[in-house]
Amino acid sequence: MKVALLGPVAWRTPPHHYGPWEQVTSLLAEGLTARGVDVTLFATLDSLTAATLDGVCAHGYAEDPAMDGRVWEAMHVAHAFGRSAEFDLVHNHLDWLPLAFAAQCRAPLLTTVHGFSGPAILPAYARARSRYVSISDADRSPDLDYAATIHHGIAFDGFPFRAAAGHGLVVFGRVHPDKGTRTAIEIARRAGMPLTICGIVADQRYFDEQILPHVDGEQVVYLGSVGPEQRGEILSSAAALLHPIAFAEPFGLAVVESMACGTPVVAYARGSMPEVVDEGVTGHLVHDVAEAVAAVSRIGDIDRQQCRDHAGKRFSADRMVDDYLRLYHTIVD
Amino acid sequence: MKVALLGPVAWRTPPHHYGPWEQVTSLLAEGLTARGVDVTLFATLDSLTAATLDGVCAHGYAEDPAMDGRVWEAMHVAHAFGRSAEFDLVHNHLDWLPLAFAAQCRAPLLTTVHGFSGPAILPAYARARSRYVSISDADRSPDLDYAATIHHGIAFDGFPFRAAAGHGLVVFGRVHPDKGTRTAIEIARRAGMPLTICGIVADQRYFDEQILPHVDGEQVVYLGSVGPEQRGEILSSAAALLHPIAFAEPFGLAVVESMACGTPVVAYARGSMPEVVDEGVTGHLVHDVAEAVAAVSRIGDIDRQQCRDHAGKRFSADRMVDDYLRLYHTIVD
Numbered sequence: 001m002k003v004a005l006l007g008p009v010a011w012r013t014p015p016h017h018y019g020p021w022e023q024v025t026s027l028l029a030e031g032l033t034a035r036g037v038d039v040t041l042f043a044t045l046d047s048l049t050a051a052t053l054d055g056v057c058a059h060g061y062a063e064d065p066a067m068d069g070r071v072w073e074a075m076h077v078a079h080a081f082g083r084s085a086e087f088d089l090v091h092n093h094l095d096w097l098p099l100a101f102a103a104q105c106r107a108p109l110l111t112t113v114h115g116f117s118g119p120a121i122l123p124a125y126a127r128a129r130s131r132y133v134s135i136s137d138a139d140r141s142p143d144l145d146y147a148a149t150i151h152h153g154i155a156f157d158g159f160p161f162r163a164a165a166g167h168g169l170v171v172f173g174r175v176h177p178d179k180g181t182r183t184a185i186e187i188a189r190r191a192g193m194p195l196t197i198c199g200i201v202a203d204q205r206y207f208d209e210q211i212l213p214h215v216d217g218e219q220v221v222y223l224g225s226v227g228p229e230q231r232g233e234i235l236s237s238a239a240a241l242l243h244p245i246a247f248a249e250p251f252g253l254a255v256v257e258s259m260a261c262g263t264p265v266v267a268y269a270r271g272s273m274p275e276v277v278d279e280g281v282t283g284h285l286v287h288d289v290a291e292a293v294a295a296v297s298r299i300g301d302i303d304r305q306q307c308r309d310h311a312g313k314r315f316s317a318d319r320m321v322d323d324y325l326r327l328y329h330t331i332v333d
Numbered sequence: 334m335k336v337a338l339l340g341p342v343a344w345r346t347p348p349h350h351y352g353p354w355e356q357v358t359s360l361l362a363e364g365l366t367a368r369g370v371d372v373t374l375f376a377t378l379d380s381l382t383a384a385t386l387d388g389v390c391a392h393g394y395a396e397d398p399a400m401d402g403r404v405w406e407a408m409h410v411a412h413a414f415g416r417s418a419e420f421d422l423v424h425n426h427l428d429w430l431p432l433a434f435a436a437q438c439r440a441p442l443l444t445t446v447h448g449f450s451g452p453a454i455l456p457a458y459a460r461a462r463s464r465y466v467s468i469s470d471a472d473r474s475p476d477l478d479y480a481a482t483i484h485h486g487i488a489f490d491g492f493p494f495r496a497a498a499g500h501g502l503v504v505f506g507r508v509h510p511d512k513g514t515r516t517a518i519e520i521a522r523r524a525g526m527p528l529t530i531c532g533i534v535a536d537q538r539y540f541d542e543q544i545l546p547h548v549d550g551e552q553v554v555y556l557g558s559v560g561p562e563q564r565g566e567i568l569s570s571a572a573a574l575l576h577p578i579a580f581a582e583p584f585g586l587a588v589v590e591s592m593a594c595g596t597p598v599v600a601y602a603r604g605s606m607p608e609v610v611d612e613g614v615t616g617h618l619v620h621d622v623a624e625a626v627a628a629v630s631r632i633g634d635i636d637r638q639q640c641r642d643h644a645g646k647r648f649s650a651d652r653m654v655d656d657y658l659r660l661y662h663t664i665v666d
Contacts, residue, residue: 056460068453070403074433075457082436100407103415104437120401124408127389 001332002038004087004107005029005051006080008094009073011060013043017225018174018200019060020253021114024152024320025093031321037328040087042080055079073097081105088332091324092130096121099128108331112150115250116141131331133324136272139250148327151275152251153320158228159260161308162236165300168194170238170263172231172254174202175211180244180268182210185220187242187266187289191296194218195242196234200225236261240283240299243267244292252276259283259311262304266295276315282307334665335371337420337440338362338384341427342409343402344393346376350558351507351533352393353586354447357485357653358426364654370661373420375413388412406430414438421665424657425463429454432461441664445483448583449474464664466657469605472583481660484608485584486653491561492593494641495569498633501527503571503596505564505587507535508544513577513601515543518553519622520575520599524629527551528575529567533558569594573616573632576600577625585609592616592644595637599628609648615640 005028011019014026022043029041029051039051046059056079061067077098084090085106092098092111102109109130116122122143125132131147134140140149169191171184181197188195197220201207215222226234235241241258248271255265255276265283267273277283283302284295313319338361344352347359355376362374362384372384379392389412394400410431417423418439425431425444435442442463449455455476458465464480467473473482502524504517514530521528530553534540548555559567568574574591581604588598588609598616600606610616616635617628646652 066453068451071429071433071454071457074430075460078434078436096404097407100404101411101434101437103411104434118401120399121404124404127408 001089001328002087003032003040003328004080004084004090005032005039005041005043006077006090006092006094006098007041007043007047009044009055009057009060009076010062010069011044012063013041013047013049014228015060017227019062021093023253024112024114027153027155027317028091028321028324031317032325035321035325037325040083042076054083077101089328091328096124099124099130102128102130105129110147110327110331113139113141113250115139133327135251136275138248138272138275147331148323150320150323150327151315152253152256153315153317154253154256154260155317156260156308156312159232159257160236161260161262161305163262163304165239165263165304166237168196168238169240169242169296170196170198170234170258171242172235172258173199173243173252175199175207176202177206178245178247178249180242180246182206183244183246183289183292184242185211185214187244187292187296188220190289190293193239193296195220196238197222198224198226198231198234231257232261235263238263240296241265242292242296243273244286244289245270245273247271249273255283256311256315259307259315262308264299264302264304264307266292266299268292278310281310334422334661335420336365336373336661337413337417337423338365338372338374338376339410339413339423339425339427339431340374340376340380342377342388342390342393342406343395344377345396346374346380346382347561348393350560352395354426356586357445357447360486360488360650361424361654361657364650365658368654368658370658373416375409387416410434422661424661429457432457432463435461435463438462443480443660443664446472446474446583448472466660468584469608471581471605471608480664481656483653483656483660484648485586485589486648486650487586487589487593488650489593489641489645492565492590493569494593494595494638496595496637498572498596498637499570501529501571502573502575502629503529503531503567503591504575504577505568505591506532506585508532508540509535510539511578511580511582513575513579515539516577516579516622517575518544518547520577520625520629521553523622523626526572526629528553529571530555531557531559531564531567564590565594568596571596573629574598575625575629576606577619577622578603578606580604582606588616589644589648592640592648595641597632597635597637597640599625599632601625611643614643 007025013022015022033050041051061069087107111130112133134149269285286292340358346355348355366383374384394402444463445466602618619625
């Protein structure tokens, strides 16, 4: 089977630091190639892959202020679609732009919806000749037909297990009101535990006004964006990951990464969280700061080995790759 | 000859009020159709044209906050390119997005560059298989080959000539620092003449802080966006049009419209202005407020009939349509 993976070009695949769409695309490219699928990955040309690499962007537009992301993304999609007749399937990880041009794709098109940025992009989905995969049941639009929900998986190898819980709390992801970074500070303060914040600043004003004044290097530490190696170290050393999101998050890769380290999650029960966190097994689902503080206080009840094992069954990269390959066969065969 | 005009979809074609790209596309569609060319105009579906109309947008995205302009523009371009094999020529008025997908266009592609929004869009131009028309010599990029410069034309019928100069000054166009609206207020104040400001607010903060405090309904009047009929009335009643631009404007439709009414122009000598304004015949080219005030004081020296006649030779819609049709023939024949 010849498959084109049409990946995003905001960041390298896999990303140096942040880039969840690129991360998932990378795991899929490597996993499919390892299973003998003939994969061409359309991504930035500095990407690292065992698949065949093609594209037009020397590097990610998010890493280069001189590049206009809209322009390079369009050239990237056009280039991939220009080669589409060579493949049995084109698998789009790039949101709505390829859908607008779906009629120019000369192979069956499958789109993983990595998250709806807003209702105004739905017309491109509704009109396009593409099959859709949702990344959680919670993220489904009632206006679209879906071929499957396939939860993301991660490479468990990269996340070291630690049996003994650490003493601090950690919050991972973009520093943005959606992610509840300020709420995490409040939960940690009331729980009387130190908090480590990791992630790129996605809202500078929020960071400057709501986060930075609390950062003292002891009770609240801000590490910025941390790469894959440091990530496992930080997550495995924590007592719990806080995930007090203020929006219906389609999926939470950091949540699964934490579970993989054996570190349970205290998450607000929004969006995909009830699908991802198993109450009492891999963490606790809560609704406000008070519930979160109570959940942190009893976090020792969760068996860290069981947390990792359970997450491994549900969210390994192998499981994700198998799910996609099964779906590919139903489309191509 | 079968020609597809790929027009923008921000506004209706022709626009109700503002929309210079749609305005030029409209004049071209009507002029070519009148000359017997088989034209299909790809535009919003509420557009008015004697050509064949096609498209996917019910109305302009700039008129509907629920529409994501990027999404609808992409679907619009994809739809037009899906039909491209039916034409002898596709003439693009839509900036860089069609260029990114130029390989999907199955007819010769000609692009009128209505203005470079910035250097970051140039890669789409440089890589695309398209011929280019610049709308002024001043707007040419050194990195591109051009088939021609074709100055815009306007429908002189819509602009009433008035032999006697009025008593006030007028400034037309987007209210934005680029257009020098605040500078126009200063010029009028020093010249001791009333100023009428017409145009959509493109920079709300600039309008609120720099313009609105000067609007008193007498010395400075703000009329907002004015439609085609009112425009001719206002322009023909003025002593002069002020055009103290702060950027290298690719072309200035309002400048030509003013000349058509016999109303001379006092313009800053930037961008295309030295190509459009003929010193002493259709207006004066100046470099600062003091020179502008001096030019206004001697504006009676300009013969308004000669101003209109000269502009009519250089900037009629007929001249523009003839120029394009000649170019089409060199490409198609």
